[in-house]
Amino acid sequence: MAAPKEMTTKDFSGKFCMNKALSDDTDDVLYLQNVGWVTRKAIQLASITLDIKHYTSPEDHKEHIDIVQTLTGGIKGTTELRTLDWQERSHSDHIFGNIVGKSRRLGLEDVEDEFLKTGWLLEEGSEASFVESFVVSGEHGWTAQQIWGFEEIDDEKKYVRHLKFTKGSDKVLTKKLVYDYIGPAP
Secondary structure: OOOOOOOOOOOOOOOEEEEEHHHHHHHHHHHHOOOOOOHHHHHHHEEEEEEEEEEEOOOOOEEEEEEEEHHHHHEEEEEEEEEEOOOOEEEEEEEEEEEEEEEEEEEEHHOOOHHHHHHOOOOOOOOOEEEEEEEEEEEEEEEEEEEEEEEEEEEEEEEEEEEEEEEOOOOOEEEEEEEEEEEOOO
């Protein structure tokens, strides 16, 4: 289902399901992240739902995006707690291990990689209207840079993430992840 017409990158709050038919296969990325075969196959077969809460905290006055992933049957995926202030934060989870990430809001003129900056719906009168997430695994030697926004795909507005994944000096993969809107935030 299409994202609501009035939804913008200023508030991603909602419930989304990965559209695997429109998304690129990520098994090669998961393999390079040292995710085991059984877990990769479960992810490949499962539906992945994102519950997104996007807000400005009254305590720190910073923009936050909290995402809880759930796989088919209520299986817990990863939890992403993003603060859009470009400060590094450590995180550890059962799929990706120990990582360090940072997130911010930016405009496409600040994005260097052509894949990451191409194809987006542009929001009228909005500067710095995209979200960048950058994650590093020192333990496994990879980085993942993502730009989040909306694209028009098959005449529908979709929440999309462009991913540039790098491992070592010779492995660079680019992927597009497309999500269907399935309802308001829980």
